[in-house]
Each structure stands twice: as structure tokens, then as C-alpha cells.
Amino acid sequence: MSNAETLALDPAYVFHSWSAQGALKPLVVSGGQGSQVWDAEGRTFLDFSSQLVNVNIGYGHPRVVEAIQAQAAALATIGPATANHERGLAAQAILSKAPAGFAKVFFTNGGADANENAIRMARHVTGRDKVLSTYRSYHGNTGAAIVATGDWRRPAGNEYAVGHVHFFGPYLYRSEFWATTPEEESVRALHHLRRVIEAEGPATIAALLVESIPGTAGILMPPPGYLAGVRALCDEFGIVLITDEVMAGFGRTGEWLALDAFGYTPDLITFAKGVNSGYVPVGGVIISERISEFFDERVFPGGLTYSGHPLAMASIVAALDAMETEGIVANAKRIGAEVIAPALEKMASTYDVVGEVRGSGVFHAIELVSDRSARAPLDAATMAGIKSKLLERNLLPFVQENRIHVVPPCVVTDEEAHQGLAIIDDVLSTL
Ligand SMILES: Cc1ncc(COP(=O)(O)O)c(C=O)c1O
Numbered sequence: 001m002s003n004a005e006t007l008a009l010d011p012a013y014v015f016h017s018w019s020a021q022g023a024l025k026p027l028v029v030s031g032g033q034g035s036q037v038w039d040a041e042g043r044t045f046l047d048f049s050s051q052l053v054n055v056n057i058g059y060g061h062p063r064v065v066e067a068i069q070a071q072a073a074a075l076a077t078i079g080p081a082t083a084n085h086e087r088g089l090a091a092q093a094i095l096s097k098a099p100a101g102f103a104k105v106f107f108t109n110g111g112a113d114a115n116e117n118a119i120r121m122a123r124h125v126t127g128r129d130k131v132l133s134t135y136r137s138y139h140g141n142t143g144a145a146i147v148a149t150g151d152w153r154r155p156a157g158n159e160y161a162v163g164h165v166h167f168f169g170p171y172l173y174r175s176e177f178w179a180t181t182p183e184e185e186s187v188r189a190l191h192h193l194r195r196v197i198e199a200e201g202p203a204t205i206a207a208l209l210v211e212s213i214p215g216t217a218g219i220l221m222p223p224p225g226y227l228a229g230v231r232a233l234c235d236e237f238g239i240v241l242i243t244d245e246v247m248a249g250f251g252r253t254g255e256w257l258a259l260d261a262f263g264y265t266p267d268l269i270t271f272a273k274g275v276n277s278g279y280v281p282v283g284g285v286i287i288s289e290r291i292s293e294f295f296d297e298r299v300f301p302g303g304l305t306y307s308g309h310p311l312a313m314a315s316i317v318a319a320l321d322a323m324e325t326e327g328i329v330a331n332a333k334r335i336g337a338e339v340i341a342p343a344l345e346k347m348a349s350t351y352d353v354v355g356e357v358r359g360s361g362v363f364h365a366i367e368l369v370s371d372r373s374a375r376a377p378l379d380a381a382t383m384a385g386i387k388s389k390l391l392e393r394n395l396l397p398f399v400q401e402n403r404i405h406v407v408p409p410c411v412v413t414d415e416e417a418h419q420g421l422a423i424i425d426d427v428l429s430t431l
Pocket of ligand 1: 052109110111112113115138139140141211215216244245246247248272273283
């Protein structure tokens with residue numbers, strides 16, 4: 001197949017996400033290995049996006065591919081009410097990466113429905129309705145998840161769900177609280193959250209839903225004590241704390257779960273993406289003992305035809321095992337600390353257009369500004385130009401608003417990381 005043959009089919013018949021359909025000219029991708037993908041005519045790109053920040057283990061990992069093939073031959077599909085060995089193994093493997101005190105895993109088809117079901121659990125456990133989440137967040141594109149989302153994708157008028165309230169999380173570079181230090185930002189953001197809880201009425205709030213590190217919103221590293229403070233507020237007011245690890249979890253930050261670096265334990269953890277790198281669509285909720293026990297005697301009113309799909313389960317077992325035995329999470333941590341962070345710091349000290357760099361592991365952001373002292377975000381047209389220049393240089397970037405997110409697969413090599421960073425550096429030098 002040529003690129004032209006694919007482009008004659010796909011935009012003609014496929015309705016694409018988050019786009020006006022008319023002028024779309026999507027990149028043709030027909031193969032991939034490790035951190036590289038290529039089109040139908042052999043042009044190769046270094047993937048610094050991991051697609052939608054999900055291909056943590058890289059493309060074509062042989063162990064995961066073989067596990068899916070073997071499972072397809074043995075049993076390609078089976079309903080969720082059955083007992084399936086791979087499903088048990090997948091849940092056990094996921095729980096082994098969670099903090100102490102977690103008991104069970106509920107499997108979904110992706111991240112949005114993981115949040116959806118976590119919210120439903122919290123509502124049943126508390127008998128309350130409201131869900132608090134931050135303005136700078138993305139939680140998925142289903143009824144409650146899209147309304148919990150704080151960014152522009154949240155539909156006007158809350159037509160899909162009720163009871164969602166938003167607050168500002170910490171973001172020192174653009175502080176809502178006039179803070180000048182991380183410590184100040186943390187204390188003041190927690191004070192703001194306490195006031196929102198009090199004003200809404202604690203007895204009406206079922207859940208607080210937060211990404212440990214807001215991802216699409218800008219890889220916003222929480223300041224010291226913030227997440228532990230959120231945990232303390234949830235304890236004080238009897239609120240279920242749901243941590244969304246869909247993007248940040250399973251290796252991305254150089255930890256198994258991003259929350260591992262922040263010393264707090266939520267009640268429910270939602271996951272998807274990195275758990276099997278999207279080789280088969282899957283997500284889920286890791287459920288604490290307390291909430292799991294609540295549903296021992298009460299029916300959980302929720303389920304999905306493909307919950308715990310055997311192909312997804314086999315891919316999770318293989319992916320987590322490969323990530324462990326091949327030191328893939330450790331690689332993400334080391335590359336982040338030794339290669340990505342120093343290169344980004346250098347860009348920040350060299351180019352005025354770089355306002356701030358931040359992140360951990362293979363989860364970093366470069367925030368671009370037109371005026372450093374005013375911190376004015378670089379405009380959309382210039383960002384689009386940057387994106388095209390990176391693509392021209394065969395780098396697949398993740399560009400979001402005024403930021404370049406540096407999010408290659410966790411398996412990226414030192415050489416590839418240096419190569420991609422040099423391309424970004426080069427493009428920034430032309431601005
Ligand atoms: C933090 C977070 N939560 C939830 C989702 C939704 O996941 P999915 O697209 O698999 O439904 C995303 C997707 O980008 C995400 O980044």
C-alpha cells in the first residue's frame with residue numbers, strides 16, 4: 001500500500017476525534033518498532049509523543065505481541081462473568097504495583113470509563129453526589145468523565161452529568177494564588193480547596209478526582225505536601241479520593257505509579273494507557289480494601305461486555321512482566337534525570353522563548369512564551385509552525401497549547417533521546 005492509497009481511504013470513510021473533518025490530512029503510519037514508526041513508503045519518525053502518551057513499552061514488543069497471539073489462539077473472547085485465568089493474573093500483577101491496602105481490580109475498555117466507574121463507586125460508598133476535580137485536567141470523553149474534565153473539552157451546560165464542581169490545582173508558573181514558592185503554592189492551593197469543600201457542603205461531596213500529575217494540562221508537578229494535603233482533606237470530610245493515573249501511571253514518570261513519588265494513598269486508582277501500552281484497549285479501577293469490602297454485600301451496579309477481555313489481560317501480564325525484567329521503568333527514570341531534564345534546562349537557559357521546563361521520567365513539558373517576564377503563552381500559529389518543523393525533521397511531537405510535551409516511550413535509548421532533543425533545540429533556535 002502507498003501513502004496515497006491509505007489517504008484515499010481513511011479520511012474518506014473514518015470520522016476522526018476532536019476535529020473538523022473537512023481539511024484533515026492525517027499522518028500515515030503503517031509500522032513501528034521500539035520508539036520509531038514509519039509510513040507506507042519507508043519514511044521513519046522518532047516518536048516523542050508515544051501517540052497519546054500511551055506506548056510506554058514501545059512498538060512491536062515481541063513478548064506482548066506473542067502473548068496476544070497465544071491468547072487469541074487459546075480463547076479470543078469471553079464474557080466478564082466467567083472466571084478467566086489471565087484475568088486473575090493481570091489483576092494480581094496490577095495490584096503488585098499498587099500501594100499496600102488495595103484489594104481488587106475492575107477492568108474497563110479505557111481511561112474514561114475507568115473514571116466513570118470509579119465515580120460511581122464513590123457515589124455508592126458515600127451516598128453523596130458531587131465530584132470535585134480541577135480546571136486543568138483531562139479525565140476522558142464519556143458522560144461523567146468529560147464533565148469532570150476541567151479544560152475546554154468540558155461541554156457547555158453540563159448536559160451529560162450532574163454534580164461536578166471544579167477548583168484550581170497548584171501551578172506555580174501561573175499561580176492562581178499569587179504564590180512565589182512551591183511551598184506557598186501548596187499551602188494556598190490547599191486552603192482554596194478547603195474553602196471550595198466547605199462552600200459546597202462536605203456532606204454533598206462523594207469524590208475528589210485528581211491526576212497525580214496533570215498530564216495533557218501541562219505536566220504540572222504537584223508542589224511539596226499538596227497531594228498529602230488533599231488526602232488529609234478527604235479524610236477530614238469523608239470524601240473518596242480517586243487518583244487518575246491513566247496517563248502518568250505505569251512507568252511514564254519513572255515510577256510504577258506517579259503517586260509513588262508523592263507519599264499519599266488514594267481510595268481508588270484509575271489506569272489505562274501504559275498498563276499494556278494500548279496494544280489492546282483496556283483500562284480499570286484499582287480498588288482499596290475498604291471500598292472492595294463495601295461491595296461484598298452490596299451489588300455494584302456497573303459492567304461492560306468486554307470487562308477483562310482476554311486479549312487485553314494477556315497483554316497486561318506480558319507488558320508488566322517485560323517492563324519489570326527489562327528495567328523499562330528504571331530506564332524512563334534514568335533517561336529523564338540524565339538526558340531529558342539537563343537538555344531542557346539548557347534550552348531554558350539559552351532561549352528566551354522557553355518560559356519553564358518541568359517533569360519527571362519520560363514525562364516532561366517545555367512551556368513556550370512570547371514574553372518571558374509577562375509569561376505570555378506563545379500563540380497558536382507559531383506553535384503550529386513549530387509542530388510542522390518538528391515533523392519535517394522526522395520527529396513526532398506532542399504539542400499542546402503553548403507547550404511541547406517530551407513524552408517518548410519508556411524504552412527510548414540514550415541515542416534516540418539525544419537525537420530528538422537536538423531536533424527540538426534546533427527548531428527553538430530558529431524562533
Ligand atoms: C489523565 C487521563 N485520564 C483519562 C483519560 C481518558 O482515557 P481514554 O482516552 O482511554 O478514555 C486520558 C486520556 O488522555 C487521560 O490523559
